[in-house]
Amino acid sequence: MTSNSLVYLIALPLFGATVLLLAGRRSDKWGHIFGTLMSASSFAVGVYLFIQMLGNSDGQRAMTQKLFNWISVGSFQVDAGLLVDQLSICFVLLITGVGTLIHIYSIAYMSHDLDRRRFFAYLNFFIAAMLLLVLGDSYLNLYVGWEGVGLASYLLIGFWNQKPTYATAAKKAFVANRVGDMGLSLAIMIAFATLGTVSFDGVKEHASHASTGALTAIGIMLLVAATGKSAQFPLQAWLGDAMAGPTPVSALIHAATMVTAGVYLITRSNFIFDLAPNAQLAVAVIGVITLLFGAIIGMAKDDIKKALAASTMSQIGYMVLGAGLGPAGYAFAIMHLLTHGFFKAGMFLGAGSVMHGMNDEVNMRRYGGLRKFMPITFATFGLGYLAIIGVPPFAGFYSKDKIIEVAFNAGGIKGITLGSAALLGAMITAFYMTRVVILTFAGSKRWDDKAHPHESPFLMWAPMVLLAFGSVASGFFFSRGDSLKNWLEPVVGGHMAHEAELLSPAVVSILALVLVVIGVGFAIIKYLLNEVPQVAPTDVTVFTKIARRDLLQDDFNEAVFMRPGQAITRGLQTADTTLIDGAVRGVGRFAVGAGNILRTTQTGFVRSYALWILVGAIGLVATIWVVTL
Amino acid sequence: MMHQVIEIGRTQTPEAVLYWILGPLAVLAALGMVVVKKAVHSAILLAWVMISLAIFYIAQDAVFLGIVQVVVYTGAVMMLFLFILMLVGVESSESLTETIRGLRPIAIVAALGFGGLLISLIGHATLGRSFVGLTDANAGGNVQALAGLLFSKYVWAFEVVSALLITAALGAMVLAHNHRIIARPTQRDLATARFRGTSLAKAAGLPGPGVYALHNAVDVPALLPDGTPAQASISATLKARGDVIDSRPFQLSTIESEEE
């Protein structure tokens, strides 16, 4: 089916961004309202499309819109085309819905910032780019949105770029993303070289004819792209620093939407991964590594936003794991993505609300007992917390446990390993999230008298309440009668014939719950029943120290990439000036030197010139002599 | 013809005699020209070489060229040389010690090599073994035949050379032209200078040589009113040669006078 309204989804926020950026300070007064309106109207278009889709039968739901012929050279034909299907509409609603809520939240959160209008321009731009990412009907269109959100992320992380560390964090995010982008562009190149097309439809159609090797290569490259954007191992290092951006940004971009783009990419490319088992296994392995990696970092962080960021990394690890489990896991990956979008965004907004009340303090060791001062924040944050650790019937329970279950049932050693790791992750998640909640809201107050904690204004808590509602109900809603699974089936493939299950859903749930209780218990003992020092203790085990240093991810990057890179740069610079340019200048010097030597023959005495003429004449005559004889 | 050559490639004996007398003389003169110190002597030796060549020309049936050689070269060009030598200074003789290090040995070696090469080349060449002679070419007279060539085949070169001559003449004039650096002094200026000078001694003009002197000759200085010889009255050239004859002061009888 074709539709003419797809383009408005993107055009409206893009228009908002353009107007706000071009109008400059003139739009300071109304910029935030305008930006929010643009985002909201995009949401409205999304809802309209969703309703339209609901009215169609399963196979007819996908809608396309071809705008124009974008690039056309020889057999390389790419249209600027949009595609909304069951998968993209989930994202569209999440992006525009959560996006609009965060716009509203930001009106209050950023009200004291002189550049609020610019902030809204960037947010609008992000919404447009993210929508392009999920709506593009080919890998190349997706790529445009892919880098667009990277740019938006760069701009928003560096929103307060007068602080050098923030500017550095923005740069780091962009560069790490670029490494991933390199993977994506290589994937597109391989796809074109093997399949002759880069559109989703075309690749899907031809994929089965391609060799497994090529498909594995494409899959691995797509995975590289996903690790960059979704902060997965080994390109995860940027996410923690990205918390330099304003908190609404962390909520929208670095929790709910942009960082999940990798999951979208893998799910969208299911037709490739399903034919390339090795690549699919790599996806699952990366997911497991990251979910543990993030969880471990999360235990050690005192900065509330960084703790949440580590949690995000870990949760996306779950999604990637789900996506790496094949058709059985795609739907649950997406479900976890959506529920995570609600509860993590809500928690980030809660963190923002706490910071708002605490003079932008982020160290949880300087919080404590805030539940009395911020009841609404506490309530919404608490609901999100229950959702993330997977307490039934909150959202996380439905989505996360399903992923664990599918992992266990993936078969053989692989299934047991992946499943156990995911279970372990669930326990750690319970521990560190409990730690966050206790440190922030429970216990005794540890802030100094300058802070005057207070509840945030209506415009801030209203979105939090709505998101909390989502974190409570969404899981149930999605999994009731496998509604989301059925909805996505035409895109990601259907149920496989159920093999013998290793563990039944009930067993997994019980196991998970037990582990969660253990994790929560540990946290309560350590942080609620014991005194929490205001300054992080330094006499800790080496493991804690390593965890606090983000498991040495920055040290690794510095030692392996940055320092050698700098050395190469310096070496090449020296080589350029001494060797290459040196050779060039050497030619010049040789000419001058030779000239200096030859110049000594130029005595200025006309008689010596005459002598040389004579010598020349001798040479001439001698030549004639030799030649004629 | 009765004076037909006896053997192919041989001319008549008198020419050989001429050649063997004049040839070595010319070479010797040329060598001398290079060796002698004084430029004037060089010029005279060169003139001798040129005259020898003129005779050679005539001997080789180039009558016109022989005459021209004498008239233009030995006559005009050599006169020009001598004239310039006079202008620049006859007596200027250069020391024959070489100032540029290493030039002379290289030059002599090079010249010997060059000459040797040339001569061996000529020796190897087969020139003249069967020479044609100019008897036919000069049948209507040497001058007429040359003129025929000059005004037909070589007329363009001839015209160009004439233009060159004019240009050279003009160029010589331009080069020799003396640019005035200061305005030409008028008579008035000269008079002023004479009387405003450092002394009035020359105000009345210099005496000619020999005035009031013992002899009325150019090599005797004039006597000033006080009886002393005026050295300034004699040409500097004579003085430099040491050809001044008598410069004794004239002993005047003492006359009491306070006048100055």
Next chain:
Amino acid sequence: MNMLTSLMLLPLIGALLISAIPTTKSLLAKQMTLLTTILVAVGVIVMTLRFDRGKTDLQFVETHSWIPTFGINYSVGVDGIALVLILLSALLAPIVVLSGWNESNGGRWSAKTFYILVLVLETMIIGVFSANDLFLFYVFFEAMLIPVYFLIGGYGTGQRNAAAVKFLIYSLFGGLLMLASIIGLYVLSGEQGAHTFNINALSQLQMSSTTQNLLFLGFFIAFAIKAPLWPLHTWLPDAAQSATPGTSVLLLGILDKVGTFGMIRYCLTLFPEASKTFTPMILVLAVISIIYGAFLAIGQKDLKRLIAFTSISHFGFITMGIFAMTSQGHSGATLYMFNHGFSTAALFIVGGWMMSRRGSSKISDFGGLQRVTPVMAWTFFFAGMSSLALPGLSSFVSEFLVLVGTYTRYPVAAIIGTFGIVLAALYILIPIQRSLHGPTMPGNEALSDLNVREKIAIAPVIAVIIGLGFYPSPLLNIINPASTHTITQAGFTDPLAQIDPKAGK
């Protein structure tokens, strides 16, 4: 009269008129130059619209006998590739004049001379792209150096004399090698028929492979110096550092394209066999250029040198696209030339404004400009994004086409080249962070933001970069027939997609 000839004469007439006005009236000279360049731009746009996109052969052809003794003709004509480059030159010229309004002030000679040189250069550039006679091409190729030499040496900064001489000698060296090859071709044409410099006739010559390789190298080295390809690049950073921003735009944005244009037009057309022989070596050089230029750009402390090294990296991409011998690679390379012209122009122009305001070109002297001069910072940021080929901007389309086109035939080169994408992020973001972000450095507090003239000058550049990013078809439609034609002439066809139906599961 033919359009091409008229367009070549127009700047010359402008230059003559300007030379007639008094030296003191520099404002009038500027206005007249601006008017002339705008007229040329309009003319070229009209020509582009009248260009028949369906044809592959040269259009707007005009031929007059010039030196019949040697078979030399004044012969001009354009195909799609040449037309796009002429369009680039004509569009950039008024922007250069307008953006560098006060650039000629610090010069050795008057402003009038500066603008005469610029206009003469424009004539040469149009000529060099449209020449259809090898001798005519050579004349333009070499004559072009002279205005640039004076523009650098007379109006530059720092060690301008040394830079100008280095530029000139480098270029002349290459030019002489090319001249040797041209004479070689001429002699060959005489042996196989009539002496001629006509390119079509020359491309039909029969040559032994040794001859062909040698002649090819003569041309290629000349173009590789101009382009500049590693390791023949060292003149470029010096020249760019010393030249005024406007001159740098003309030099890097337009003039250097003659090198890559020549590779397409002359190396591939005249010596298809030799091109094949040397392709692996050239691809290695191109890939080295990409990586090497990027690394050196990262290490630069001087803004102008940095931009120069980014260009070396970009020229590596262009060369790679050309010698990939696929239609995507060729069209991408040609489009890259156009887009690189605009993105480098944006970098140099805005960078030039920053430098002239601050009085320094050292990156460390800037800092925190985002707060002080937001519009200027934004335009610089935009230029940087264009240079790192952000999708949605024009340079992305071309860079991706080059990579895709290369991958289909030479995957390894394309994969290594892709690393350039990551390095590009570094070499753009590091200077952006140092100059725009962070606290405002002392000495920058009072810098003024862009004025109306500057905004007008940069607006079209931004518009073109965005416009072609989303809708490159107008240019691609012009380029495609020509690039396909060149590929076919060189004896190549695009590799097919490697789908093997039997391997399906």
Next chain:
Amino acid sequence: MNPANYLYISALLFTIGAIGVVVRRNAIVIFMCVELMLNACNLAFVTFARINGNLDGQVVAFFTMVVAACEVVVGLAIIVTIYRSRRSASVDDASLLKR
């Protein structure tokens, strides 16, 4: 006698002239040596004319004389000019071409 013998004299004279040009310092003497070389050439031309039996050699010799005359006129004028300003006719004194 073989007329080629004249050529030997011509060669000798030419060589002597060349030595003179290089060795002597007085500009006027150098000039005379140049004249000697020209004359030596003329002798060769005249001899060639005789050997070949046509007058072209003589015509060339004639032109040589005229050109030599021109040369002498201009050259001597230059010498005079130099002498006027430098008070010397030594070519070594006019060595301004050196560095």
